[in-house]
Amino acid sequence: MAANAAVAVFDSGIGGLSVLRELQALLPNESFLYVADGGHCPYGDKTPAFIRERLARVAQFFRGQGAKALVLACNTATVAAAADLRERYPGWPLVAMEPAVKPAASATRNGVVGVLATTGTLQSARFAALLDRFATDVKVLTQPCPGLVELIETGDLHSPALCALLDCYLQPLLAAGCDTLILGCTHYPFLRPLLAQRVPPEVVLIDTGAAVARQAQRLLGQFGLLSDTASAPVRYWTSGDREQFAQVLGRLGFAPGEVASLPV
Numbered sequence: 001m002a003a004n005a006a007v008a009v010f011d012s013g014i015g016g017l018s019v020l021r022e023l024q025a026l027l028p029n030e031s032f033l034y035v036a037d038g039g040h041c042p043y044g045d046k047t048p049a050f051i052r053e054r055l056a057r058v059a060q061f062f063r064g065q066g067a068k069a070l071v072l073a074c075n076t077a078t079v080a081a082a083a084d085l086r087e088r089y090p091g092w093p094l095v096a097m098e099p100a101v102k103p104a105a106s107a108t109r110n111g112v113v114g115v116l117a118t119t120g121t122l123q124s125a126r127f128a129a130l131l132d133r134f135a136t137d138v139k140v141l142t143q144p145c146p147g148l149v150e151l152i153e154t155g156d157l158h159s160p161a162l163c164a165l166l167d168c169y170l171q172p173l174l175a176a177g178c179d180t181l182i183l184g185c186t187h188y189p190f191l192r193p194l195l196a197q198r199v200p201p202e203v204v205l206i207d208t209g210a211a212v213a214r215q216a217q218r219l220l221g222q223f224g225l226l227s228d229t230a231s232a233p234v235r236y237w238t239s240g241d242r243e244q245f246a247q248v249l250g251r252l253g254f255a256p257g258e259v260a261s262l263p264v
């Protein structure tokens with residue numbers, strides 16, 4: 001793989017853009033290829049086998065495009081498919097995503113942590129292992145959020161439907177006195193403005209976008225793959241509606257980019 005090749009970034013939809021933003025800020029010389037599996041979004045209620053199958057295809061596509069590394073910017077895809085991808089492509093740097101249980105366990109002052117994530121993430125063995133490893137001394141309340149990703153995908157981050165659903169998912173966590181909230185899905189950092197209006201100021205919100213960007217930087221460095229040339233514009237593919245994806249990019253403040261149909 002050449003150091004000036006692009007880094008692949010994957011999500012079921014627009015959520016991975018919250019990670020792409022951090023990657024671009026930390027690694028301004030890197031070029032990125034972004035795939036949204038919008039035609040199959042949300043992943044939260046799909047079986048692990050289905051997600052693994054999708055990721056096998058997408059990974060092959062990215063390799064065909066010459067990507068030097070893959071950032072799995074999706075918690076749900078990570079729990080279902082990261083191990084499989086690592087086995088298939090042992091020499092290909094892969095950065096995966098997981099809910100920030102460890103940082104939240106250190107950040108909490110009252111020992112009560114809430115996790116907002118997809119059903120698939122929360123039901124996974126990988127998430128259970130994270131809790132066993134890092135959260136034995138704190139109380140962790142998990143809240144699956146069906147329907148939230150679909151509403152975020154529309155790009156309208158202030159719709160009454162989104163506000164109402166978010167309130168409904170936050171209510172039990174706030175009632176239980178969580179002082180730390182894990183945003184365990186890459187779509188949720190886009191809800192920070194809404195969350196700021198809804199949670200008390202002392203509640204700490206944690207997502208892992210910036211940590212994942214630092215991990216990508218470390219891994220590319222280890223493999224001798226950090227680019228030292230200027231970056232090219234991001235190329236996007238979606239298996240969903242291209243027009244809608246392009247519009248949402250603009251609404252989220254990304255530079256307009258070429259959005260192609262994902263051929264797999």
Ligand code: DGL
Binds near residue numbers: 012121184
């Ligand atoms: N953005 C995703 C995640 O981090 C997936 C959401 C979904 O498709 O349900 O989990």
